[in-house]
Amino acid sequence: MSERxxxxxxxxxxxxxxxxxxxxxxVIALFFLTLVWLPLAIxxxxxxxxxxxxxxxxxxxxxxxxxxxxxxxxxxxxxxxFIPYRRFRDLHLAHHQDAILTDPYDDPExxxxxxxxxxxxxxxxxxxxxxxxxxxxxxxxxxxxxxGCLVQEDMRVIRTGEIQVRQAWAAHALGLVPxxxxxxxxxxxxWSYLMAAxxxxxxxxxxxxxxxxxxxxxxxxxxxxxxxxxLAFLFLNxxxxxxxxxxxxxxxxxxxxxxxxxxxxxxGRNGHYYYRSYREIFAHHFLSAKDPVAHPIWEKxxxxxxxx
Numbered sequence: 001m002s003e004r005x006x007x008x009x010x011x012x013x014x015x016x017x018x019x020x021x022x023x024x025x026x027v028i029a030l031f032f033l034t035l036v037w038l039p040l041a042i043x044x045x046x047x048x049x050x051x052x053x054x055x056x057x058x059x060x061x062x063x064x065x066x067x068x069x070x071x072x073x074x075x076x077x078x079x080x081x082f083i084p085y086r087r088f089r090d091l092h093l094a095h096h097q098d099a100i101l102t103d104p105y106d107d108p109e110x111x112x113x114x115x116x117x118x119x120x121x122x123x124x125x126x127x128x129x130x131x132x133x134x135x136x137x138x139x140x141x142x143x144x145x146x147x148g149c150l151v152q153e154d155m156r157v158i159r160t161g162e163i164q165v166r167q168a169w170a171a172h173a174l175g176l177v178p179x180x181x182x183x184x185x186x187x188x189x190x191w192s193y194l195m196a197a198x199x200x201x202x203x204x205x206x207x208x209x210x211x212x213x214x215x216x217x218x219x220x221x222x223x224x225x226x227x228x229x230x231l232a233f234l235f236l237n238x239x240x241x242x243x244x245x246x247x248x249x250x251x252x253x254x255x256x257x258x259x260x261x262x263x264x265x266x267x268g269r270n271g272h273y274y275y276r277s278y279r280e281i282f283a284h285h286f287l288s289a290k291d292p293v294a295h296p297i298w299e300k301x302x303x304x305x306x307x308x
Contacts, residue, residue: 014253015055015064019074022051026079030186030193041188042196047234049200052079054236054252060089063251076175081197082147084172087154087165096248098218104295111293112214118294126293133289135282138209143201206278207235210285213273214296220271224259227277239278242270 026048033041052075058064059071075085091108100106104114111133118126131137132145158166183193215221225232225239232239236252243259243266244250250258259266267274275281284290 010066012064012251015058015251016074018051019055019064022048022055022079023077026052027182030182030188034186034188034192038188038192042192042199045188045193045196046199046203049080049197050203050234051236053083053200053204054234054238056085056088057092057238058236058252060085060092061248077179078172078175079179079197080200081176081179081194082143082201083150084168085175086168086171087150090164090168096245098221098245101218101221102212102214102295104298107212109208110212112295112298113293115294115298129293130289133291133293134287135206135209135285136287138205139202142205143198147201203231203234206231206281207238210275210281210290211241214291214298215271215273216297217271219269220273222270223273223275224266224270225275225278225281226259227275228256229278231278242266242273 025044029041029044029048033044056075059075062068063071064074065071072085078085095101095107095109097106102110102112104110104112104117113121113129121129128141128145132141154165154169158169183190211223212221213223222242222245224242227239237255238244238252240255240259243255246266246269247255247258
């Protein structure tokens with residue numbers, strides 16, 4: 001079944017309503033829950049930041065409007081503070097070329113490294129990246145590592161005169177103005193909001209932790225996590241990641257039905273790269289890595305056999 005089976009409406013009201021709810025909950029956490037109990041306000045803000053990032057993912061894939069400019073306007077205020085929308089958009093859409101998934105050089109969202117690069121890293125860096133390959137490490141260190149790598153690379157390309165990257169960061173700074181203004185006006189301390197923003201990023205690292213694996217076949221690289229709990233909601237059903245990659249234009253609220261109607265087909269196609277729930281992932285990988293940092297089949301998968 002393709003995107004054509006899910007007719008696009010001029011306005012996807014479920015997504016637009018959820019965006020409004022997300023901003024409303026964020027304001028409630030800042031101005032009201034902070035006065036009730038700060039830890040509660042921080043927790044709700046973490047959830048709002050994670051949900052906003054998932055809505056940002058929906059926006060760059062063409063939701064809730066057909067006009068990309070309207071979609072960008074919907075997520076213009078960056079509640080998560082750290083990642084420019086335009087950089088996320090460009091890098092993520094580049095990642096959606098399934099033939100290059102997990103390639104250390106061509107996939108901008110992979111955590112795998114070229115084995116030769118890995119072998120030449122200093123011991124302390126290898127140790128840090130091994131920790132980052134456990135779920136606990138990814139949640140604790142992953143946001144800082146990802147942001148540090150992004151800033152380092154973007155500053156490098158900006159120095160070479162890359163105008164689009166410079167413009168992306170300039171637009172991001174502009175989008176931070178209303179967010180920082182409300183934070184400073186609210187009773188929530190700035191330090192606690194920074195904790196919440198990092199926490200929201202950390203929650204998202206649960207989703208991205210094992211979305212893709214090293215596999216010779218492109219269609220076997222993307223996971224299905226058949227979870228219907230609170231994390232699946234915060235991730236807007238992107239835990240059904242193989243379905244999303246197969247149909248990137250389908251809205252979040254349509255993915256579960258699409259998977260249910262074609263379950264055997266998706267699991268057959270992705271080589272049964274499958275988990276029942278996030279509970280299972282925590283049980284198996286919280287303190288143990290799911291795979292090595294060095295890409296285990298890089299030469300075989302990307303240099304000899306064409307990907308599907």
